[in-house]
Amino acid sequence: GQNIDQPTEMTATEGAIVQINCTYQTSGFNGLFWYQQHAGEAPTFLSYNVLDGLEEKGRFSSFLSRSKGYSYLLLKELQMKDSASYLCAELNDYKLSFGAGTTVTVRA
Amino acid sequence: EAQVTQNPRYLITVTGKKLTVTCSQNMNHEYMSWYRQDPGLGLRQIYYSMNVEVTDKGDVPEGYKVSRKEKRNFPLILESPSPNQTSLYFCASRRSSYNSPLHFGNGTRLTVT
Numbered sequence: 001g002q003n004i005d006q007p008t009e010m011t012a013t014e015g016a017i018v019q020i021n022c023t024y025q026t027s028g029f030n031g032l033f034w035y036q037q038h039a040g041e042a043p044t045f046l047s048y049n050v051l052d053g054l055e056e057k058g059r060f061s062s063f064l065s066r067s068k069g070y071s072y073l074l075l076k077e078l079q080m081k082d083s084a085s086y087l088c089a090e091l092n093d094y095k096l097s098f099g100a101g102t103t104v105t106v107r108a
Numbered sequence: 109e110a111q112v113t114q115n116p117r118y119l120i121t122v123t124g125k126k127l128t129v130t131c132s133q134n135m136n137h138e139y140m141s142w143y144r145q146d147p148g149l150g151l152r153q154i155y156y157s158m159n160v161e162v163t164d165k166g167d168v169p170e171g172y173k174v175s176r177k178e179k180r181n182f183p184l185i186l187e188s189p190s191p192n193q194t195s196l197y198f199c200a201s202r203r204s205s206y207n208s209p210l211h212f213g214n215g216t217r218l219t220v221t
Contacts, residue, residue, distance in 0.1 A: 004150075008148075030206060030207070031206075031207050033209065035210075040215075041214065041215070042198060042212035042213060042214050042215055043151070043198070043210075043212050044212070045209035045210070045211075048207060048209060050207065087150065087151065089151075091206060091207065094206045096153075096210070098143075098150040098151040098152075099150055100148055100149060100150040101150055
């Protein structure tokens with residue numbers, strides 16, 4: 001919804017790094033969330049960015065460029081348990097809209 | 109434990125038979141919302157509530173009703189379910205601040221035949 005674009009699928013090897021990109025519309029922007037969702041489970045909150053730059057939380061980092069309407073989620077030192085769908089969600093005019101999600105598969 | 113509880117987890121029903129999916133949160137959150145999740149479409153908002161007795165339509169409200177008589181509960185009602193309402197449904201809550209993260213229930217997988 002709301003022109004939020006993220007890749008459908010990504011595959012990476014255990015121990016590697018994966019970057020999930022997300023683009024969104026810039027007018028009315030109030031913030032950008034990332035959620036993780038394991039198959040058949042509820043989404044869980046990973047990060048929130050409202051200012052430009054990189055925010056690091058352990059193995060996961062999230063980056064925002066407001067002028068470009070672009071964010072990415074960086075997953076480092078990938079583990080098998082990181083296999084999940086990652087949802088980008090934009091807060092726009094105080095309404096939250098989700099992208100379709102990126103399914104990340106981690107292979108041994 | 110802080111949580112959002114929705115029931116049932118799985119529901120199979122027939123077209124036209126009224127059903128209710130319950131949602132309850134114990135975090136004293138003002139804001140509650142219902143989403144449906146379909147492959148390739150992501151999470152789409154059905155209805156939301158900013159507080160008790162205040163509800164509003166989301167992006168896909170047709171065929172659904174909600175009520176918010178108490179702060180903790182936010183049931184989703186399908187008066188006359190149809191097969192196109194077969195989906196995975198999530199209830200979520202958050203504090204009143206717009207940048208507060210959503211807390212999701214475990215989901216209800218509904219099949220309408």
